[in-house]
Amino acid sequence: MSGIDELPPLREVIARHGLSARKALGQNFLLDLNLTAKIARQAGDLTQADVLEIGPGPGGLTRGLLASGARHVVAVEKDPRCLPALQEIAEAYPGRLTVLQGDALEVDAFAHLTPPVKIAANLPYNVGTELLIRWLTPETWPPRWQTLTLMFQREVAQRIVARPGDKAYGRLAILSQWRADPRIVMDLPPGAFTPPPKVSSAVVHIEALPEPRYPADPAVLSRVVAAAFNQRRKMLRASLRGLAPDIEDRLREAGIAPTDRAEQIEIERFCALARLLQAS
Template structure:
């Protein structure tokens, strides 16, 4: 079923010579019914601006616009994709702004009304870095209200992981501290062109009005990073480089020095960050 009057994506890719480039982490999703489903997973887009990173030939872009997004800012690093995106802009007058550049260097707030939604089939090579940046702004609530993001399945599972699991780590703590995060869709390799070697999943993260537990963001990041960098070690060993009196601070946070990072729930990590901050 067509979602608009534009040509099928395979035709667009052939006409513009848009073979996916591994160096840019490109895997194109060509089924417009799937891209529309991802757009719907972002929630009600009526009267909302949307940031899209790495639109490629514009499959998800078309889904977002067809689902009623007021405006989409599409940030694309590959200049080969720009003509195809401009064709979409012409079909949706005044609703699509295309910016050529690196999403790590562009301020979306200069182009969009806040709070905006973020929806993207993220390039594999920058997906995690972008997520961490969105989760760690200087102030909270952030400029965005929700993130609907495609990742490798392994990364998606790390975002929603619970304490005690092998996938629980830094991404889970940072994500769940300030957002509600859930996997809303899974896709096999065959859904993409070219097919990646791994399965993918879409994660929807909704920004909370305030973090679940009080903590200084920079201190929490530092403690969590140190704990999981040596996740096989006991906490007293993994964190000893942060402070000479680490065992006292662990006790203040209600933690045993023999516990390991993957056993520590979010609330206790925040308590430990507060204990560190009190001694600065």
């Protein structure tokens, strides 16, 4: 019996089902159920929410979410070896866990969720950033989720919360902070995982804002930011030259010096430039 529920400890579950972590699937298992329960608590009150989990593996975080009172958890797992262990959890929490076998990049998990929805996951390293970008760039805003509580490599977590002037500041920071409020809430050393990864990890909690911090067309802003940071060492008058023939005038009008570089520019100024380019 574990410390958070009536189910066996994770080491026993993994040994019984032969669930060695696979590098090709980006798997690194958290075995300390007290730690997974702590991560679950970072997502806030779950009792009135459905929770989407990506890559549950043997179900450590899944059990933390359910023990924390999640109304319903929908877990998307690509590795069929993990399904028997997850089925045991479903039986221990009747009616509260739905397991979808498939690739999280292809499965429409939201069809199985009832709002309000929160997303919590120890994301597989190989798809974590792509999933985050998808969740931050839906066709309409507010999105279908209220909060994201996600584990990343610490380097990625730092890129999400970076500020202008930081080396880590870039497209991911702008996508995360334009329409949401991200913060790092936990740090985890490599030794917390089996097998230990070569890098440290961090949990980021992201709360969706009702509307963007500053008005801008998402597609135009995305083009501006992509062009600016694809050549981040260049002055903006050079990196953004392809967006408009009079880009230097547009930059000045947005309050940006043409000789500035992308990492110096606040989100508000990028949004102002996007509005001017759209209008012209």
